[in-house]
Amino acid sequence: MASRPAKGTFTGKHMLGVMVVGFGIVAAVNFFMASLAVGGFHGIVVENSYVASQKFNDWIDEAKADRALGWEARASRAENGHVVLTTTGVPNGATAKAELRRPIGTQEYASLTFTHQADGSYLSTEPVSEGRWTMRLSISANGQDWIGESELR
Numbered sequence: 725m726a727s728r729p730a731k732g733t734f735t736g737k738h739m740l741g742v743m744v745v746g747f748g749i750v751a752a753v754n755f756f757m758a759s760l761a762v763g764g765f766h767g768i769v770v771e772n773s774y775v776a777s778q779k780f781n782d783w784i785d786e787a788k789a790d791r792a793l794g795w796e797a798r799a800s801r802a803e804n805g806h807v808v809l810t811t812t813g814v815p816n817g818a819t820a821k822a823e824l825r826r827p828i829g830t831q832e833y834a835s836l837t838f839t840h841q842a843d844g845s846y847l848s849t850e851p852v853s854e855g856r857w858t859m860r861l862s863i864s865a866n867g868q869d870w871i872g873e874s875e876l877r
Contacts, residue, residue: 762828786871787871790869790870793813793870795870796812797809797810797812797814797861797870801852801876804851805851805853806847806852807836808845808846808848809838809845811844815866816865817865817866818863819838820861821836821837821838821861821862822835822862824852824858825857826855826857826858827875834852834853834857836852837849856876857876860872861873861874
């Protein structure tokens, strides 16, 4: 006849419970961290990371020169899907264009050109589909170029 374990004895059922709870915690933390990593990725995948690293200092210098111009641009989406640029410090007669890409998931790209509006803003000539985009905007005026990158939702 099988005897019952004494009260307070650690049995196989206890070990099973410890294993299930322990691995459950590990799995929950992994899924949480993976969701943060996927949701927060804003980088660009480059074809050759070594070549990109050699250009990094030039990119920093270009960004400093852009900032020195004092130009600013804010993008928003109109109800009809067109992108509206509101600018500060940009001279009259400037031209604007943008390259859009989905920051994660499906590889979707779009190119936009903008027309200058009477109120000083710029309006894209084409609408952009709903969702999250990363927009690389370039504005040119009087032989000077400004480049900025922002998120468009």
